[in-house]
Amino acid sequence: xxxxxxxxxLLAFAAATCAHAQAIKLADVAELSGGGATVGTNWKxxxxxxxxxxxxxxxxxxxxxEVSHADSQSxxxxxxxxxxxxxxxxxxxxxGPGYSGSVKVTAPLAAEAGIAQIMxxxxxxxxxxxxxxxxxxxxxxxxxxxxxxxxIHDEMKAKTVAVVWVNNDFGRGGRDVVIKELDRxxxxxxxxxxxxxxxxDFAADVGKIKAANPDxxxxxxxxxxxxxxxxxxxxxxxxAPLMGETTLIGQKVIDLAGDxxxxxxxxxxxxxxxxxxxxxxxxEKFSKKYNYVPDHxxxxxxxxxxxxxxxxxxxxxxxxxxxxxxxxxxxxxxxDEPGILMDVTFSETGDIDRQSFLVEVVEGKQVVKQVLPxxx
Amino acid sequence: xxxxxxxxxxxxxxxxxxxxxAVGFTLLWQTSQTINFAQGEFVMLPAFxxxxxxxxxxPFWLAIILGILLSMVLLGLAFKMLLVDPMMRHGVLPLAxxxxxxxxxxxxxxxxxxxxEASPFPSIVPTGDISILGHAVSLQSIGVLVLAxxxxxxxxxxxxxxxxxxxxxxxxxxPTVARIIGVPVERMILLTFLINAxxxxxxxxxxxxxxxxxxxxxxxxGQAAFIAAIVGGFNxxxxxxxxxxxxxxxxxxxxxxxxxxxxxxxxxxxLILVILFRPQGLLGxxxxxxx
Numbered sequence: 001x002x003x004x005x006x007x008x009x010l011l012a013f014a015a016a017t018c019a020h021a022q023a024i025k026l027a028d029v030a031e032l033s034g035g036g037a038t039v040g041t042n043w044k045x046x047x048x049x050x051x052x053x054x055x056x057x058x059x060x061x062x063x064x065x066e067v068s069h070a071d072s073q074s075x076x077x078x079x080x081x082x083x084x085x086x087x088x089x090x091x092x093x094x095x096g097p098g099y100s101g102s103v104k105v106t107a108p109l110a111a112e113a114g115i116a117q118i119m120x121x122x123x124x125x126x127x128x129x130x131x132x133x134x135x136x137x138x139x140x141x142x143x144x145x146x147x148x149x150x151x152i153h154d155e156m157k158a159k160t161v162a163v164v165w166v167n168n169d170f171g172r173g174g175r176d177v178v179i180k181e182l183d184r185x186x187x188x189x190x191x192x193x194x195x196x197x198x199x200x201d202f203a204a205d206v207g208k209i210k211a212a213n214p215d216x217x218x219x220x221x222x223x224x225x226x227x228x229x230x231x232x233x234x235x236x237x238x239x240a241p242l243m244g245e246t247t248l249i250g251q252k253v254i255d256l257a258g259d260x261x262x263x264x265x266x267x268x269x270x271x272x273x274x275x276x277x278x279x280x281x282x283x284e285k286f287s288k289k290y291n292y293v294p295d296h297x298x299x300x301x302x303x304x305x306x307x308x309x310x311x312x313x314x315x316x317x318x319x320x321x322x323x324x325x326x327x328x329x330x331x332x333x334x335x336d337e338p339g340i341l342m343d344v345t346f347s348e349t350g351d352i353d354r355q356s357f358l359v360e361v362v363e364g365k366q367v368v369k370q371v372l373p374x375x376x
Numbered sequence: 377x378x379x380x381x382x383x384x385x386x387x388x389x390x391x392x393x394x395x396x397x398a399v400g401f402t403l404l405w406q407t408s409q410t411i412n413f414a415q416g417e418f419v420m421l422p423a424f425x426x427x428x429x430x431x432x433x434x435p436f437w438l439a440i441i442l443g444i445l446l447s448m449v450l451l452g453l454a455f456k457m458l459l460v461d462p463m464m465r466h467g468v469l470p471l472a473x474x475x476x477x478x479x480x481x482x483x484x485x486x487x488x489x490x491x492x493e494a495s496p497f498p499s500i501v502p503t504g505d506i507s508i509l510g511h512a513v514s515l516q517s518i519g520v521l522v523l524a525x526x527x528x529x530x531x532x533x534x535x536x537x538x539x540x541x542x543x544x545x546x547x548x549x550x551p552t553v554a555r556i557i558g559v560p561v562e563r564m565i566l567l568t569f570l571i572n573a574x575x576x577x578x579x580x581x582x583x584x585x586x587x588x589x590x591x592x593x594x595x596x597x598g599q600a601a602f603i604a605a606i607v608g609g610f611n612x613x614x615x616x617x618x619x620x621x622x623x624x625x626x627x628x629x630x631x632x633x634x635x636x637x638x639x640x641x642x643x644x645x646x647l648i649l650v651i652l653f654r655p656q657g658l659l660g661x662x663x664x665x666x667x
Contacts, residue, residue, distance in 0.1 A: 167637065194636055200587040200596050203386035204631030204639070211379040224494045228588060235514045235586075236382065237505050256496045256588055259503075 024060060024318055026051075026067040026308065027086035028095040029106070030301075034074030039098040039297045043120055044069055045290050046301025047095060050339060053285075060309050061318065067095070067305075076102045080109065087113045092320050094118070095304050098297060100126060100170065107134050116324040118304040120297060124173040127349045133324045135307070135350040137300040139269040141174045143351055144245060147372050148218070148267045149181030151358060152243055155370075158216035162191035162209045162240075164229065165220045174220045174245070190214055199225055202232040210238055219244040219264075227256035234260040241265065246296065249361050261361045265369070268357045270296040273366055278334055278341045299341070306339035307332070345374070381511050383628045389517040391624020392524030396579040397601035398608065398616035399528065400572035405610055406548040407568040410460055411472045414479035415576065416598020422447040422580035423497055423589045424486055436498055444577040452573030456566060479594070486591040494593075499585035520582045527578055528617050531571065535613065544568060600627070603647050609660020618659055 028047055031040030051065045059065060070086055072079035079102035086094060087109060094110050097103055098120035107126065110117040111133045119126075119134065124141035127134060152158050161182055165175035171194075179189050191212040193205050206229065209217055217233070217240050219226060226248045233242065242248070242264045249266035272283040272294055282302060286294045310332045312318055331345040344354045358370035397419055404410040412418070426443035434442060459478060463471040501519030505512040535541035546554040547564035555561050579597075587593045600623055608619025623643050630642035656662045 196636065196640075198592075199636075200593065201390060201627070201631075203390065204383060204628045205636065207379050207382050207386065207628075207632055210382065224588060224590070227494070227496075228586070231586065234503060235516050236386075237512055237514065252493070256494055258496055 022062075023064045023066040024308075024312075025089070025091045026065060026093055026095055026305070027070070027089065027091035028067050029070045029072050029079055029082045029086055029102075030096040031074040031098055031102070032069065032071035034072075036072075036074035036099050038295070039120070040072070040074070040096075042294050042297035043096060043098050043301035043304075045286065046294065046298040046303075047305050049286055049289060050302045050305035053339070054305065054309055060312050061316070063318065065305070065308075072097050072099075072102055074099060074102075076105045080105045083109050087115060090320075091115065092318060093308050093323060095301070096120065098300070103134075107131050110134070114321055116320070116327065118307055120300045120304075123169055124177060125169070127351050131350070132328075133350075135324075135327060135346060136352050137303050137307070138296065138352070139354075139356065140351050141177050143353065143375070144267055144269060144356070145174055145177035146181045146375065147356060148243060148245065149178050149185055149187070151265075151267065151372070152182065152216050152218065153185040153187045155358075156216045156241055156243065158187055158214070158241075160188050160190045160212075160214045160216075162193065162212050162214040162217045163189055163220070164191075164193045164195060164205060164209070164217065166197050166222055166225060167194040168197050170222075171220055178218060178220070195221060195225065195229075197222060197225070200228065202229045203236070205229065206232045206236045206238060209233070209240075210236055214240055216241050216243055219248050221247065223247055223250055223252050224256065226253045227261070230257040230260040230264060243267075249359050249366060251295075251366070254361055254364055254366070258364070262363060263361065265358065265360045267372070268296070268359050268366075269354070270299045271357055271359065271366070271368070272296070272299065273359075273368055274357055275368055275371070276342060278338055282341060303340060306337060306341075310337045310340060313337075343374070345376070379632070381509075382513075383632055384625060385513050385517050385521070387625035387628035388621055389520040389524075389624070390583075390628065391604075391621035392521050392528075393579050393583045393620075394597070394600050394604045394624050395617045395620025396524050396527060396575045396582075397597060398604040398620045399531065399613055400575045401601060401605040402610055402613055402616045403568045403572050407544070407565045408456075408460060408464060409468050409471075410464075411468065411475070412572075413472060413475045413598070413602075414482060415601060416594030416596070417479045417482040418447075418451050418573070418576040418594070419580045419583065419597050420589075420591065420594035421451065421482055421486065422577040423584035424490055425450075426581070427490070427495060427497065427589055440500070440581060443581070444574060447577035447580075448570050448573040450573075451576060452570040453566070455573075456569040460569075479598070483591050483594070490589075490591070492591060494588040494590040497584040497589045500581055516585075523578070523582060527575065531575075532613065540567075600624075600643070603643050605657075607643075607647055607650050607657060609657025612657070612660050615657050615659035619657065622658075 030043045051067055055064045070082040072082055079097050083106040094115050094117040100121035100123035103119045103121035103126055111131050116133050120137055122140055165171040244266040246268050249264050254261045286298055311327045315326050327346050328348050332340045333343050334340050342354050344352055353374045353376055355374055356372045357368045359366045360369045404412050422443045425446045426439040429439035429442045463474045501516045504515045543559045544564045546559050547561040551561045604619035604623040605616045609615025626643055631639040
């Protein structure tokens, strides 16, 4: 009797160990609390949704996916400690963080461990340091700004442009790329205005724009400041068309700026309002599971997991060391892997090329006006 | 030239709001030697009280009235009775530090109850332009300027042309003698607190549509108004008005003609110069108190 029990226990233990060994372990470090809680929670929910779907269909190469979530508290220092802890458990791939500052301090750790890191940061510099293990889920500024400059030059037909930017890493990075591109295309930057993060009063800045009388204004500020400058532009009667990025035409900005946001246009890499059937289906599934409409960070988390799936299936094996090499230069087609939502190509630096959207605010709502094709 | 005109109008509009807040600084100092470092937060809070009233279903006009009344109760009456009166006997410095603590408390409470994100706030003045001397000037700037100037003129008339105002001045200049001649000094002091609460609520109503309602928006305003009060003269209402307008215009001109990065530094440099060469302020008088 005793020996039967012992054999049973051993069998159960062996089965459990075997199942555990078969699962592919992913580690996620995200902004689950603090200032970036909205970003991190959307990202995490996107990951969970993708894993649930993949596991329900039998997993990746017959193995289930497992993920551990850790909270960076929106703090780069905490993110670094959490990433180190996650890497100690030797995950297959590291997911997150979402904030560029947190990615900047954690990327060297993942690279040193030889683990691929799929993250949400958008600052241009992240993929310019030669890190062979870092991958984006959305456009970096060096990918989005050329599209913005091209739109200002070709579609808005602007010969003169005023560029307003926030004086931090994010703003300066975007400003440098867009000015270079506008210059290359032949649109002249006649006002180059830096503003401060948290600035409340934009009367003087808008006064300068008004005096310069440009054909178009490019606004690259954080959300609250975007809302303030939109109000001030309306107050001072500036009629030049306004162009920006996600931070100019996001729903939060529209809520804050009210009527003043109408007519503003922006380039958006990912939006759940995109006229793409697979994205519409994602939005529906996500909303049904979590009872709210996701933002683009939900899409990023979801895509990150499908990047893992597509790359692993391409390799035909689970090999964390070969993962990064395989993903470099890889094109994943939505026809082959619907979870990737849109055709995407990864460059040698870990940047992505994908179609994107030109959105205009019409009566307080984002309306996708144009689908901008992949650059290459 | 057109740009300069726009800058002057925008600067005067912002400056008029600074003036409202700065006048409150001087009033409290004159009557109760209170340096209120929570004055910026006093401007931030009424907007949230009005928003709360609107969330509860009140129309905007009713929310404004409720917001102003609640501000007068909380930032006038309760502030005086619960913080200033108990702390005053310990001297100017402990009271000033207590107001700093109050500022932190108000900010954190607003963050707790309303979230750390900014909220939109409706404007009392319609948007649009009017033409002045051939220049298109925003109605909002003009409206803010006119309302703020009306409030300041109303206050000056109250202080200089009415018996009540004379009693307030007497209570500020020499409370002992004022008591002897029958002035209800305590009631006069309370009145200045209520007037201050009304002024900050009005400033809140005018500035929040531009700055947005946010827990931290009082920091900039409090600092600007404090500088304005010192520059103009801490012991003169007219000094605070002049200081407010001057700082508003200076800030806008500095942002436009010097550099946006150094805009915050210019009023501070001006403040240092005033302290060095005219410590009583541009319109202040040394060793004298009047309201």
